[in-house]
Amino acid sequence: MHQALGPVHRHSIPGRHAYPEVSSQRFAPLPSYPEYASASNGVVAIPRPKPSIQLADIDPALYQNEATDPVTPRHGHTPQLVLRSATATANLVSDAASSSPVITEESESSQVEIPEPNDDKESIHPYKELPSGKPLVWSAKRQGLCEAVPYYRSYKGSLYPIEKVAAGYLIDAETDPGDVFDAQIIISSVGGGRTRDRETNTMVRLEDIPDDTLQVQAFKAAMELNRLLYPCRPPAPYAVLDYFRVTDLWKQKMVSTGATNGYVWVWRMRFEKANLSTPSWWMPAGKEMPATADLTIRAPVKECAFCRQATKEMFEVGWFCMNQHCPNNYTLAGGTEVDWQAPLKHTEAFLNERTPSPGSVPSLVPEMVDDTTLHGTEMACRRGFVCPLCGCCNRRIFWNRLVCENSDCGWERLAAMKPYPSETLDQENQVFDERTLRTTNRNDVNLDVVDFYHQDIHATMHIKQIIPHSHSIDFGSHIARQYFLPDAEGKIIGSFTIFSATKETNAQPGGPDELFRNLELQDFGLRRNPAAVAGTKYEGLTRHFQMNFGARYKFGVTVQSKGFNEAPAQILMALQRLIWAKNQAVMYSNAFIGSQDAATVSQSALLGDHQDFNELLALGYMEEDRIRYHDDGEDELGPIVSALALGSPCLMSFRPKAKQQFPESLKKGSQPKKDPKKKCEFHDVLQVRMKHGDMMVMAGTEIQKVYEHTVIPQGNRRFALTARYIDPTKMASQEDREDAITKGAVPDWARQFEYQGN
Ligand SMILES: O=C(O)CCC(=O)C(=O)O
Known part of the structure; x- marks a missing residue:
């Protein structure tokens, strides 16, 4: 039995060890109060190790794609797109294979060495040449990248969308036949849809990439809006490539040993570097950079006689309809079926198409926050920053100091707090x-x-x-x-x-x-x-x-x-x-x-x-x-x-x-x-x-x-x-x-x- 309790009045402090007078309270039913943990968005994560410990106070953003929260573009940046990372070039096919980006030597922007990455990069690319330059922005930690740059805040998954438009993209560690990683062109698949094969310990495709995934829709939007896109890669575990645009987005049959009919439909995309006149740091030294772009080259676009859908001729085998639902798809002009099991090589015309310059391309390096009018704990200060000396993406680690996480750099700046105004607290x-x-x-x-x-x-x-x-x-x-x-x-x-x-x-x-x-x-x-x-x-x-x-x-x-x-x-x-x-x-x-x-x-x-x-x-x-x-x-x-x-x-x-x-x-x-x-x-x-x-x-x-x-x-x-x-x-x-x-x-x-x- 619980005893009924009477009200207590102000200033009544009961004697020690006596049972105090208390006020009884009525209780209301379960309120539908807001939830603070946001749900997962279904973006498929790139394979990565599970954290070895489960902790309550880890940054929740690490385990949920920040992009799932309502995102407003910050710093008024044009949304961009990022590509990634250490293992991305392992199986790149075609002429890109020998010129894929790898380790770096020295940056034009800095005398400070980017530290050797401590992950698996070297064992994956030991045969590759050093790149000719260094990235302006790079990160040893994914959290650093996400906290320091406004164009890639995706802790999970490869895509970072802003208002449903692709803004940053991390090139998937896994590759598909036909992928290209060149000075100005990248051809890759929309992320996700792979499962680890236990026997071979490789990632394999078992399912189609559906048309309505967040990624496909975001890339479509980016392509339609002609947005600049942004890839990133080694020599650091994460290295920003440059602004890129999505020029083409299509669905292609990809071999799948696990799928019942032997293939899956995969969304593919072609990225083109926005500024064609600047060198691409990820190209190996000595490799000739492309001459002035020829803007007249165009791969022909033809309409299917059955479904009336227009398709660009992008493969050397010849033109064929790529509409998944057309009875004539994957059939060449003479009626022969395209051998989708053999890797399809892209035509020179498709690879060499170039789009006119979009005009000015924003800087890759976000400006340091001007904190003179801030008190020091606002989000603009709390976010990470890109080191002005070495380009390292840094997290805000210390309460009142900004410190570059690159131990070879040593850049540091006081970020003294100003008194937080009482009116703001009120x-x-x-x-x-x-x-x-x-x-x-x-x-x-x-x-x-x-x-x-x-x-x-x-x-x-x-x-x-x-x-x-x-x-x-x-x-x-x-x-x-x-x-x-x-x-x-x-x-x-x-x-x-x-x-x-x-x-x-x-x-x-x-x-x-x-x-x-x-x-x-x-x-x-x-x-x-x-x-x-x-x-x-x-x-x-x-x-x-x-x-x-x-x-x-x-x-x-x-x-x-x-x-x-x-x-x-x-x-x-x-x-x-x-x-x-x-x-x-x-x-x-x-x-x-x-x-x-x-x-x-x-x-x-x-x-x-x-x-x-x-x-x-x-x-x-x-x-x-x-x-x-x-x-x-x-x-x-x-x-x-x-x-x-x-x-x-x-x-x-x-x-x-x-x-x-x-x-x-x-x-x-x-x-x-x-x-x-x-x-x-x-x-x-x-x-x-x-x-x-x-x-x-x-x-x-x-x-x-x-x-x-x-x-x-x-x-x-x-x-x-x-x-x-x-x-x-x-x-x-x-x-x-x-x-x-x-x-x-x-x-x-x-x-x-x-x-x-x-
Ligand atoms: O009041 C707080 O901020 C949290 C304290 C807390 O939950 C803890 O230290 O375990």
Whole structure:
């Protein structure tokens, strides 16, 4: 039986260990709140290794094509197209074979060496010649390419479309017979449609490339709009070739040993370099560059007598209709069937056709952002950049420095933060409030909280059937709302408490305002760290910046760490506030849980004596940064995690982990058919707004086992200072244990910051 609870009034702080008075709340039904994880778009990914570790805070864009999100062209660039990469030329047929681009020597634009790629390139092209030049823009990491250039932001798949028009293209690692890679012409197939053959370990085609794929449509659009297209290739794992245009797009029969009739229909395309008068760096030294383009050469176009469809004569065997649905397709003039099993060689006329210059061709090198009018955490600053010295595509790794990732280069520039204006923070809060209020009204959520305090739509959304118990506690300095989270059987496993600070609390000396204003301008070590496949070209950096203090916190990401005795005073001030919040949250949580029927409570929910925090992880978020669903459930962690929020507001959401047996009705969509092992995700059961100065406490080890949480900032500059206890006795080595004890000890001078909730 759960007891009925009466309202509590402001400024009533209950006595220690007494069961506090609490306010009961009505709960609204499951709201249809927005989903933040975007769905996959069905673009077929080029083959690549799976990340070796699964991590919650890896940049989500790595595993979903950014192009699936609504994309607006940035920097006002003409959409372009990119071609790729290390293995692309392995089987290029025809006259391109001996002249395919490979390793580079020196760039005209730079005296800095492009480092030797550390992937498989050399073993694939050992016989090929060095190229005559160097790319202006190149990248050792796919994430670097995607973050630094506006024309290729596709983390998955080979195509980068902008508003459904092909803008950048990565030449597929796999090739088809008839592919051409020349100084000015590239002929290739639309990506995707291949499957790995287990016996031969090669990629084979088993299915037609459908006409309505995103890729085919995007290339059609690019061709119709006469857009400039953009390929890229070795010598670096990713190297930008130049602007290209799609001149032809057609469907061709390709041999397939797996297909029932022995072939599949594949979309093919011909790219032509936009600026025909500039050298193509990827051509081997000594290879003659094409003479002035002859714009009069044209391959004849003929109409089929059966289907009336016009087809260009592009193969040496002669003209034939290429309409897949025409009864006369693949039949030569004399009635002989075209031998589609033999590689079809393109005619000289088709290869030598040239299109008149499009006029000015934009620069391949995006301009460095002029940040003089920015504050430093806006997206324009957060994006990567192309090194002005060596052309390397760089990710924004450090909070307030731009550093070229090419270790042979050394280019570096300070990117000092400017104070984030209070008015902008107010605006962010206002927008967030309005949005939340709309959702609140729409879903009739938590109205009693609004009514109760008449001032604060905290708009916590939760599902009444799942979280039936919550209460509010007024500390004067903070209003706390405490939610009791159950497991799938309904037993309480712990609590989540959010302490909302008043403006006066924030403004106190040593309070959140002062902490934020100090931390935002300091370099206290924040940086992004590899969260997946570190060291490879698929390495993914986290979507936020980290620095650890106190005992080392070992989770999937290796974060640099300093002892508390080396931490800035602001970190230790925050730590003391978090210790206060922890103690209050645990006291009230224990009081409520202790009052419940023992059968309805999990044993671990009631927390006995616990250690103070010995670790604090600082996270910095710039525009659009976030932390994905994850738990804080590492074995060495104590049962309580607490965080102080500074700066822009955020939304924190909890959902049961996919393996949990919560009601089916709580699931999003139905079981994925393609992958029966993949569990369906649950809806969020609790969403809480956290604003500047607020603190949250998660209490109970099982919470981390049953639920996962995500935090999505709603503005451009936010810090989260999250404290935990890391148990040295559970650490693997004596060295780690000693290190944790030394680094996790709070220095005596920090006792002056002890916080009493005032
Ligand atoms: O408040 C935040 O930004 C995220 C904190 C968090 O989820 C964590 O550190 O585990």
